[in-house]
Amino acid sequence: MGRHPAPALLDILRGEGVDRVFGNPGTTELPFLAALVDNEEAPEYVLGVHEGAVVSMADGYARATGRPAFVSLHIAAGLANGLIGLLNARRSRTPLVVMAGQQDRRHLQQDPMLSGDLVALAAPAVKATYDIQHARDLPLALRRAFALAVRPPAGPVFLSVPMDLLAEDTEVDVPARTPPLRPTPAGGLDRAAVLLGAAARPVIVAGDGVGREDAMAALVRTAETCGAPVHHQPMADHLDFPTTHPLYAGMLPPRHDAIRTALAPYDTVLIAGAHAFTPHHYSPGPALPPGITVVQLDSDPDEIGRNFPADHGVVGALRPSLDRLAELLRERVSERTAKIRVLRACDRHTVERERAEAAARAAYSPAPLAPWAAAHAVARGLPPGAAVVEEAITVGLLLRRLVHLDRPGSYTHTVGGGLGWGIGAAVGRALAEPGRPVVAVLGDGCALFGLQGLWSAARYAAPVLFVVMSNGAYRTLQNTYEAMGGNGPCPGTELGRLDFTQAARFFGIDAVRAESADHLRELVGRAGELAGPMLVDVPLR
Known part of the structure; x- marks a missing residue:
């Protein structure tokens, strides 16, 4: 039995598990909004007052739920405002399905107000685009978009849908949903176990695929079985290995010379x-x-040998692959050898952690705070089970060295680089996980970019605690400028002292200024x- 285009769209959203639409509407979305009103089972519309905040909320929501989030943007200008979020989502491999309303096709050739080439605008920031010109094509394209958004490498998929198409008085067929493929382990793991099992000094780099695919526990078993220390990949977007584990060796710095030295x-x-x-x-x-x-192990075949040669590369879902690898390693690495390696790593890492802890604790003072002290106060103040959303470029590097986290999903960041x-x-994560404490640690420059959120x-x-680290500058840029030998102050990097409590109160949000490191720890x-x-x-x- 056929359905009109807009009800068919809602049927597919419901079948894909979409319970919220993140959007900022305009005239080209009115047929879609009307369909939401007419359908009692329609997803909730979550409004953002700027498309940057809209896409960021969807990003946080998708990461927390493990499902693609659905985004509705308005015409060329709204899509342009949301591009920074789409670039972040593509880089962080967050699955999103994004629909933007196009102008009415009956006068599109006349270059009406608000129109533009949506597909060309979106293409560099997404995995794939669909330019829908016929109502009969919308259901199939939408099914494809949801499937493609989660297929490795995951990311955002875009559809341009003219406003008159959703209002057509015509019936379309709604294809059934194909169940997702069952995650299967990689082939060639026997050879991987031979190489790791023969190593005298093995090490592991935990990439963000581990966090995205809920494979952290499997990676822990693999590391413990062969006694290998574990580094997070540079600027990791997820918690990919427990920072409390004796084998945790910290994050690799984002420079080739430093990575080379660490390994x-x-x-x-x-x-x-x-x-x-x-x-x-x-x-x-x-x-x-x-x-x-x-x-090298990855669920994305394009990653194998992409930027460095791999002696042995295997492709498969990370969780079952790592579980199988741990089983194979038990046959090749004695329990005694693994325990000795774990103890040695524990001794080494304990010294490093105690040194960082002592330096941060010694920096405690009344405000203004030293960055080490601020990071430490947040790290030690976090309530059990908290989720940290971090966009604090300089303080974030210190925070990563101090947090004690072991629950999946408890640390998120975006390596995309688009501020705001x-x-x-953080709002999207709080909506997805009611009851879980969410602490957003933000630089003042980052907060200014995303203030509309x-x-x-x-x-x-x-229920989000927004912690704004206010140093009055683009400090990471100043640090890099100084490291490059820049003479004098770096132009364009001073923000001045800003009162973010006033900004919060403008939006009706309670706010307070931290008076000391101990006060900040108590607030967190x-x-x-x-x-x-x-x-x-x-x-x-």
């Missing part, structure tokens, strides 16, 4: 679900030290008691 003591490395090490600043030479044996993601992403936080009473500790959003302004030295 030099080892003879064999397992790289699991990492996107080519994502360097930030250029340094000459390869990321891997000479002579190291490389075993953190506020919206506070409107949605207030509107939906999202109460994040689990929030019934709505709250902002903490943290003055930094």
Whole structure:
């Protein structure tokens, strides 16, 4: 039995598990909005007052639920506003299905107001685009979009849908949903186990594929079985290995020379679900030290050998692959050998952690705070089970070294680099996981880019603690400028002292300024008691 285009669209959304639409509407979305009103089972419409916040909320929601989130944008201008979020989502491999309303086809050739080439605009920021010109094509394209959004490498998929198409008085067929493929282990794991089992000094790099595919527990078993220390990939977007584990060796720096130095003591490395090490600043030479044996595992076949040669590459779902690899390693690495390696790593990592802990604790003072002290206060104040959404470029690097986290999904970041993601992403996460404390740690520059997201936080009473690290500058840019030998102050990097409590109150959000490191720790500790959003302004030295 056929359906009209708009009800057919809602049928597919419901079948794909979509319970919220993240959007900012305009005239070209009116047929879609009318369909939401007419359908009692339609998903809730979550409003953002800027498309940057809209896409960021969807990003946070998709990561928390593990399902593609659905985004509705308005025409060329709305799509352009949302592009920064789509670039982040593509880089972070967040599955989104994004629909933008196009102008009415009956006068599109006359270049009417608001029209534009939506597909050309979206194409560089998404995995695929669909330009829908016939109502009969919409259901099939939408099914494809949801399937493609989660297929490795996951990411956003875009559809351009003319407003008159959704209002057509015609019936279309709704294809049934194909169940997702069952995750299967990679082939060739026997050879991977031989190489890792023969290693005298194995090491593992945990990529964000581990966090995305809920494979952290399987990676822990693999690491423990062969006694291999584990590094997070540079600027990891997820918690891919427990920071409390004795084998956790910290995050690799985002430079090839530093990665090479960190991995030099080892003879064999397992790289699991990492996107080519994502360097930030250029340094000459390869990321891997000479002579190291490389075993690479990924669910995306294009990653194998992409930026560095792999002695053995295997493709498959990470969780079952790592579970199988752990079983195979038990036959090749004695329990005694693994325990000795774990104890040695524990001793080494304990010294490093205690040194960082002591330096941060010694920096405690009244405000303005030293960055080490601010990061430590947040890390030690986090309530049990908290989810950290981090977009604090300089303080975030310190926070990563101090957090004690072991629950999947408890740390998220975007390596996409488009500022303004953190506020919206935290709201999306809070909507997806009611009852879980959410703490958003933001740089002041990042907060300024995404400030409109506070409107949605207030509107939906999202219980998020927004912690703004306010140093009055684009500090990471200043640091890089100084490292490059820049003379004098770096132009365009001073923001001045800003009062973010006033910005929060403008949106109707309670706010307070941290008076000391102990005060900040106390405020973070109460994040689990929030019934709505709250902002903490943290003055930094």
